[in-house]
Amino acid sequence: MKIALAQINPTIGDFEGNARLILNAAEQAKGLGAELCLLPEQCIPGYPAHDLLERPCFIDKNLEALDRVVNSAPDIGLVVGFAERSGSAWGKGLWNSAALIYGGRIQSVHRKSLLPTYDIFDERRYFDPAREVQVAEFKGVRLAITICEDIWNDPDFWSRRMYDRNPVEELVRSGAELIINIAASPFTIDKRHLRGEMLKAAAVHHHVPVLFANMVGGNDDLVFDGASLAFGDDGKIWARGAEFREDMVVVDIETGSGDIRPTAVDDDDAAIEALVLGTRDYAHKCGFKQGILGLSGGIDSALTAVIGARAFGADNFEAVLMPSRYSTTGSVDDAIQLARNLGIQYKTIPIDSIFDSYLSAFSSHFEGLHSGVTEENIQARIRGNILMALSNKFGHLVLSTGNKSELATGYCTLYGDMAGGLAVLSDVPKTMVYSLCEAVNRDGEIIPRAILDKPPSAELKPDQRDQDTLPPYNILDAVIEKHIIAKFDAQALAAEGFDPELVNHVLDMVNRNEYKRRQAPPGLKITSKAFGHGRRIPIAQRWRP
């Protein structure tokens, strides 16, 4: 039997469009000789629909779309994710479900048992766990139909399990011959390899092949990478879908063979592709055709410009140079050179006369006080106001350019350089910004060398350097990532050999600046812990780690 893994890109709440994607995939799979086609978790409503799942009429529309799929599907089996009413007298009243559809009707429905409720996942908020699991049968093959997290709890693979149940094991014990996992598993750099290892281990452990069909596309902060997979019961790879694009791969479960797409060259390339897809989908799913950014001649806005030009197309992406008295000629020239290399339009709007008008308005109020951060922030906010005005006038999406290291330490201006609709690099530490730029330039210089070589500077006062305020980025990023991701406190970081004074300074900056991050635009998540709704820290609190 041939089975198609269909990685489609649904849009949350676009029930008509999503049903069409599913039916098109079904037709395509049938054309490729498949008898069964697997579609992602929650592909009818889109994922994550968040509190839209609390709206009765949203659930109704999702059930109607499922009906349309059932009634219009070609002669092929489908496994389709949707939101199902449980009918229970208590609880949330919803299940995260997969329907096995064949012959114009739903043959069986399978509910998710393990509901991730951590990081960016909130499934306990919306769904009840399955009370029991049962094996499905399709054309004589006994299937374990599982949903995403259901397969992420193997006691042999994890040192610490999050759930007491293991639905995959329960199903295999009940005689399942094939493990199916439909997923909306978001991309993170470290998950790229982990996911394959985990699925392969599951196949080998249970001596049962595993077929994993994943969602693709961006939804707000999340990027789903596709990269569907199939492994034989000996751990041999049978099929692999493309990364970061819609794709269909077909696997023959008798011969143990299938389509194997190439993967991205390395993690840096994968990260860039993730950011491009995330930016493109955020823009298009929000209805934007054109994008804009402020180009300073620094490395962050350079990388953001590369991603923006790829996401929107060079013709639909524009740069704005907003030089001040503190901008160096080099920076302006470098920015122009980059715009030319990318083939994007740029305009120049100097901010000095606007800055002067603010200084003059404040002259009596600030009399006798030193110029400092206030005056730097005023400049950044003038630039924010200019970009937003252009966005208002011409309908562009503003991409903000700050990186994760800046956001972590608050080395950025709220309503200034933080202004925009999407924070493209907010989960990219500064050191990774450099390596992504090198990857961009691998086949020829796109980002002018001078941008990579100059010492980082906000250029908001004379001869300013990031390193006047911040520790060297290689040390800073190591401290931040160990604190944010690995949850090291000050003592544990000192035990790792970091200077205790530096550690305290960095952690203090991280903690004091939660208020800025709370008002940041959505940012694309590519590491296992990004700022944003996957990291929820109170602002008014006195704990110092």
Next chain:
Amino acid sequence: MKIALAQINPTIGDFEGNARLILNAAEQAKGLGAELCLLPEQCIPGYPAHDLLERPCFIDKNLEALDRVVNSAPDIGLVVGFAERSGSAWGKGLWNSAALIYGGRIQSVHRKSLLPTYDIFDERRYFDPAREVQVAEFKGVRLAITICEDIWNDPDFWSRRMYDRNPVEELVRSGAELIINIAASPFTIDKRHLRGEMLKAAAVHHHVPVLFANMVGGNDDLVFDGASLAFGDDGKIWARGAEFREDMVVVDIETGSGDIRPTAVDDDDAAIEALVLGTRDYAHKCGFKQGILGLSGGIDSALTAVIGARAFGADNFEAVLMPSRYSTTGSVDDAIQLARNLGIQYKTIPIDSIFDSYLSAFSSHFEGLHSGVTEENIQARIRGNILMALSNKFGHLVLSTGNKSELATGYCTLYGDMAGGLAVLSDVPKTMVYSLCEAVNRDGEIIPRAILDKPPSAELKPDQRDQDTLPPYNILDAVIEKHIIAKFDAQALAAEGFDPELVNHVLDMVNRNEYKRRQAPPGLKITSKAFGHGRRIPIAQRWRP
């Protein structure tokens, strides 16, 4: 036996301070002749600590603070909320627990069974539910020690239950003679009466007295109102704590008598007190001693000024008038009169010359295009920049002044009037803004009558009126609240008699402006559904209700 209900105001992560509050309450309770003192849910770490609970060293510090309380408490029984490690091989590894402390040791520990995971609650993210409950015994009295949500699932009281278990019933069946509920139950206007009715119904239903000790104080968006309660088994009220301030009331369970504090005059007064407490605690717990706001002469900034002056004290609160060519003389005069009535300082910084400098910078780029929303937003963002600059220079907390109706419809400017550290009125619909202002003026005019009587206007273009763009506020607010809180879709709203075209217009505005709300400052929640982290809607989505 006399039992004290101690409503204290802990700060998240301030372990030393929180332990001190608990020990002080214990001394006070002992002085009042109580043998047992009940303290709020999670009063050791503070609530809600959110992802700080995921930090091992945060949990360690919380256990050390509990130890300090155990070792230093006077000779009185205490029930104290803390975060407990479960030691389980799977799950979250934490319980939301209450320790019964007496005689220098923990007599028994009781874990929360029902973990709210909806609206602003995320307890399934952090805690495992109790596996079983057991009756505690203190000086011969058998106690049902429950935690907040544990008592909110009575099948007789609720038409739909959220959980299959009822821990209160289990404990009463096991012989409990007294129901204790320690809570961190946030204020909402509708919960003011509901909570008492529910607790009274529980006492009558089980024929067992109920003692409820609630947290007080603001934490980011949440305001805990205290208002602790005790009811006899016949439903008679035995005790009631003050609203919106730290308090201790003592109840004698033999005689069925105790302290009964007066309540706020009405819901409007309660709402004002909630907003004052929320503002004061947010500022102080964040380390701000002074506040500032932009005063336009309109009703929203007028009410925010009243709340700010009460929260900070008139001497620590300042108004900034930022008139433009579109500001009426009346508005400026009214703003000045209000500042005088409140006894607060004000300064005036006109924005016209700054506005001109922007227009001149854009002149070639906007040539031939009509002036419109872009130019209105530029003015609002100039004001945002001015307030933030003053905040940067002098260390004030900026209060933003937008109301819930504006935030719902996007009738506000991101980085403009939305700029600030706290959105005081973001959960107050415009119609409620009016009624709160009337309550403020009940005992004499504080807000000048002209401010209440003039038609609402943003004053960003000549002769502008809110009602040029928005439906009348009484209709708008009714549609918004039915949509946001009661989850009515367009069809259901039309069935209620609202004009379908108006409904579609309003719902479209609500849905299109999620991106603005995502970047709003934290706002104080006073209704059962506020914008903010209790309402999670994807931005990139195509559903129209």
